[in-house]
Amino acid sequence: MMKNFFKKYKSNLLILFALVSCSKDKIENIEEVYNFTCSGLSYLTRPNPVDSDNTHDYYEYAWQADPKICINVYDVSILGGREKKVQASMDWVKLNLPNIVPINVFYIDQFNASQDAKTQFDTDFCNLIREGNEVEDCIKESAESWGERSYGGGVYNTYLHNGADLMIYDDAFTSIGSSETEDTGIRYLMHEYFHTFQTSHFFFFEERNQFGINKENFQTGKPLPFIPIWMVEGAADFASLPLMAKQDLDFDHYKYAVSFLDEARRSVSASNSISLKDFESENYRVGDEFYAYGGGFMAYVYLWHMNENNFKKIIKDFYTIFSEKEKLNPGNGWKDAFEESFNISVEDFYKEFDAFMLQDRDSQISIIKSTDAWENASWN
Numbered sequence: 393m394m395k396n397f398f399k400k401y402k403s404n405l406l407i408l409f410a411l412v413s414c415s416k417d418k419i420e421n422i423e424e425v426y427n428f429t430c431s432g433l434s435y436l437t438r439p440n441p442v443d444s445d446n447t448h449d450y451y452e453y454a455w456q457a458d459p460k461i462c463i464n465v466y467d468v469s470i471l472g473g474r475e476k477k478v479q480a481s482m483d484w485v486k487l488n489l490p491n492i493v494p495i496n497v498f499y500i501d502q503f504n505a506s507q508d509a510k511t512q513f514d515t516d517f518c519n520l521i522r523e524g525n526e527v528e529d530c531i532k533e534s535a536e537s538w539g540e541r542s543y544g545g546g547v548y549n550t551y552l553h554n555g556a557d558l559m560i561y562d563d564a565f566t567s568i569g570s571s572e573t574e575d576t577g578i579r580y581l582m583h584e585y586f587h588t589f590q591t592s593h594f595f596f597f598e599e600r601n602q603f604g605i606n607k608e609n610f611q612t613g614k615p616l617p618f619i620p621i622w623m624v625e626g627a628a629d630f631a632s633l634p635l636m637a638k639q640d641l642d643f644d645h646y647k648y649a650v651s652f653l654d655e656a657r658r659s660v661s662a663s664n665s666i667s668l669k670d671f672e673s674e675n676y677r678v679g680d681e682f683y684a685y686g687g688g689f690m691a692y693v694y695l696w697h698m699n700e701n702n703f704k705k706i707i708k709d710f711y712t713i714f715s716e717k718e719k720l721n722p723g724n725g726w727k728d729a730f731e732e733s734f735n736i737s738v739e740d741f742y743k744e745f746d747a748f749m750l751q752d753r754d755s756q757i758s759i760i761k762s763t764d765a766w767e768n769a770s771w772n
């Protein structure tokens with residue numbers, strides 16, 4: 393399901409979004425939100441930069457002081473009240489791991505919603521992330537994928553001024569295993585939220601308090617992500633667990649951690665020469681599993697095991713320093729940010745981690761932290 397982040401940006405198809413901010417206080421007004429009347433700012437066209445240098449244009453956006461979260465819900469009557477769960481969880485995350493850009497959440501039942509609602513969803517979405525003639529094309533392209541859409545989240549340089557998009561479909565809550573509860577679906581919401589957090593930081597320069605867009609990347613349409621796919625997905629799966637654990641949800645995060653390990657182990661048993669390094673630019677299945685998820689997740693578990701302080705670096709600090717490193721060393725910013733954060737070179741880490749993934753299951757389970765540790769670990 394949530395495996396589409398990279399694919400999405402690669403195909404450049406479904407993405408969409410844009411901006412708008414709305415007051416987040418009222419689930420009662422969700423019908424109003426349905427009409428896409430989130431009040432607040434929205435840029436109709438890309439604003440002008442306030443500064444530039446030889447590589448970047450820099451922007452200050454009107455929403456920077458208080459980036460809102462706007463939840464757009466479609467055909468709310470068939471969602472069984474789950475829109476309240478989504479709202480509550482987004483309210484929580486806005487307080488506890490606030491993003492630096494507005495988030496536009498789009499939520500619908502992709503199987504049972506009316507055609508009108510689906511069309512409205514695509515129309516709103518495309519208007520947010522595209523401009524001019526491209527809006528109509530976006531709506532047309534999007535129309536065919538209903539029923540097979542993956543959840544998604546992120547922001548790209550072409551619509552950064554409008555904030556990030558986050559698409560969640562009701563099957564996250566309803567297509568669950570018999571032993572799972574609806575709350576399990578919030579994990580996908582948190583996973584996608586973390587993608588919005590990662591990608592917004594690709595563009596932020598803390599010292600300037602400005603967003604910077606690399607001019608060449610903008611012109612050439614360099615695709616996201618700017619970091620390896622195992623980092624994108626592994627970190628989102630990793631972060632989703634403490635983000636779940638700290639909310640009052642019916643969810644066993646320790647059990648989930650072990651299931652991610654087992655996914656990774658299925659890949660390793662299908663190919664014992666597998667290396668994390670092979671999942672920098674592409675995510676693909678080995679032994680039926682996408683190793684960038686399970687293997688990526690375990691890579692972060694391993695980093696946390698190496699040093700308690702790495703938890704905060706995994707969730708936050710790596711992203712805080714990334715854009716500056718990338719500006720200094722284009723294409724390799726992630727390596728420099730990794731080495732500075734974790735005190736080990738990427739190559740050495742790959743060697744150590746690949747060897748770890750060949751160990752027996754018990755030794756691997758032994759580095760997964762306890763339920764309490766996941767709940768209490770702090771990124772502040």
Ligand SMILES: [Zn+2]
Nearest residue numbers: 394397625628
């Ligand atoms: Zn993802």
